[in-house]
Amino acid sequence: MTATAPHGAPPPVDAAHDPHLSGAFEPVIDEIDAGDLEVTGELPPEMDGMYLRNGPNPRFTPLGSYVYPLEGDGMVHGLRVSDGRAHYTNRFVRTPALDVEVAAGRALWGGLMTGYTPGEDEVGPTLAHTFKDMPDINVVRHGGRLLALGESATPFRLTPELATCGRETFDGTIPAGITAHPKVDPRTGEMAVFCYGLEPPYLTWSLLGPDGTTRRNPTAVPDVDEPVMVHDMALTERFLVLVLAPLYFDIAAAMRGGSMLAWRPDDGTRVALIPRDGGPVRWATSEAYWSWHNANAYETDDGRVVLDYVQWSRPGGMSPDTGPIVGGLARAEIDPVAGTMSRRFLVDPASMEFPRVDDRRLGRRHDVVALGTITGRQPLVPGDHDAVVWLDPETGRTVRWEAPEYAVGEPCFVPRPGDDDTAHGWWVTFALERTDRSSCFLVFSGADPGAGPVATVRIPVRVPLGLHGAWLPTQE
Incomplete structure (x- = not known):
């Protein structure tokens, strides 16, 4: 990373004192391939595929500001597992803006909160005064396309080897892009996507068939x-199901040097139930709360919609409010006919994020939600966890694995081929050792995850904490 700014641009941020650019989050620069990795324990012989995880990884020190988790260059880390052996690969998502910065040897775009964009003399007419692409949040595979996803923007398509092919507009049918959290119906193979924008229409949704064509x-x-x-x-x-919390973009305030995002809790939070057949949208409203991530939703026999999600009293770092933020895994029950909803925490409020279920349960009842959480033994910044919790939302039974020596990432489920029982699969995640900052890939038994990893794969380079990932079976 460099501390040099282009002429007229904001100065670089102090990366050494930014908790999301240092420590467990410190970006890496080198792209490597490494095979025959050291394994402690035993990788399940049935596990055959690749775990991919994306995350913000600025190639150069950001200029003016840096807002985690919304900005940074994308880097995809992959661990291929087959026959009890493991191979690691990592690659930047090479956007046009990143290519120009690499050629210049320095950052050229300002952070999201600065409003600074480079001119034609620095980046050429095509990129001049445009926002930088940042496909750094998630990675999914659908309809033969492997996609690196950003925050409401055009995805970038990757090869199986993680090389960047370019923008993906789905044959021109979705030119404005999608957000980083599409959902695939495991029964139909259909993928639902949505996108928000700064100009009308402010919020759109789309459906793609299992072959990747836009339906x-x-x-x-x-x-x-x-x-x-x-x-x-x-x-x-x-x-x-879309949760519209009262976090609005305020371009006028940003132009005056204020925040681009405004939290207006008096508006309350609205939930949109959008019929997949194109019927009228149904709304429910509650007191204001913020949510980054949903675990899953399903419908009950009497037609109610149940939504499990991580609830926060407000969005941290994106509103002028001060004081503690209360959060935890919650459940909302929505009546589509009456337009009413009730909410309750499933566990005592605690810092936890990145809820995941067995993806084969998406859209129907699930019996376990896995999340990153904290032990409370050490101060941690948002996105950093030192424990994983597995919770049965029906019974409230929880299982915890605590590892204060590790910075632990998002858990992801790996099914046992041909077996529909979540207990017979595995949960996986990347983790980083806090003292020597070495990294590893952890595999937990779905039957007894609290017992700790059944296999630990040593990664020969540091894997910073990141965001979201996916397990891609080889047979697909």
Whole structure:
């Protein structure tokens, strides 16, 4: 990373004192391939595929500001597992802006909160005064496409070897892009996506068939009359579920040097139930809360929609409010006919994030939610966890694995081939040792994850904490 700024640009941030650019989050520069990795324990012989995880990894020191987790160059880390052996690969997502910065040897774009964009003399006419692409949040595979996803933007397509092919517009049908959390219906293979924007229509949704072709072109969500940030979605048999918390984009304030995002809790939080057949959208409203991530949603026999998600009292770092933020795994029950909803925490509020279920359960009842959480034994910044918890939302039974010596990433489920029982699969994640900052890949038994890893794969380079990932079976 460099501490040099282009002429007229904001100065570089102090990366050494930014908790999301140092320590467990410190970016890496080198792209490597490494095979025959050291394994402690035994990798399950049935495990055959690749775990991919994306995350913000600025190639050069950001200019002016840096907002985790919304900005940074994307880097995809992959661990291929087969026949009890493991191979590691990592690659930057090579966007046009990143290519120009690499050629210049320095950062050229300002952070999101600075409003600074480079001119034609620095980046050429095509990129001049544009926002930088940042496909750094998630990675998914659908319809033969492997996609690196950003925050409401055009995805970038990758090869199986993680080389960047370029922008993906789905044959021109979704030119504005999608957000980083599409959902795939495991029964139909259909992928639901949505996108928010700064200009009308402020919120749209689309459907893609299992072959990747667009079945429904971007369709405006009605009754959304200003730009609002929506990070995640959920899917049921009939509905797309979108949570519209009162976090709005305020371009006028940003132009005056203020915050680009405004938290207006008096507006409350609205939940949109969007029929997948294109029928009228149904709304429910509650007191204001913020949510980054959903675990899953499903419909009950009497037609209610149940949504499990991580609830926060407000968005940290994105509002002028001060004081503690209360959060934890929660459940909302929504009546689509009456337009009412009730909410309750499933466990005592605690710092936890990145909820995941067995993806084969998406849209139907699930019996376990896995999340990163904290032990409370040490101060940790958002996105850093030193424990994993598995929770049965029906019974409230929880299982914990605590490892204060590790910085632990998002858990992801790996099914046993041909076996529908979640208990017979495995949970995996990258982790980073806090003292020597060495990295590893952890594998937990689905039957007894609290017992600790059944296999630990040593990674020969540091893997910073990141965001979201996916398990890609070889046979698909």
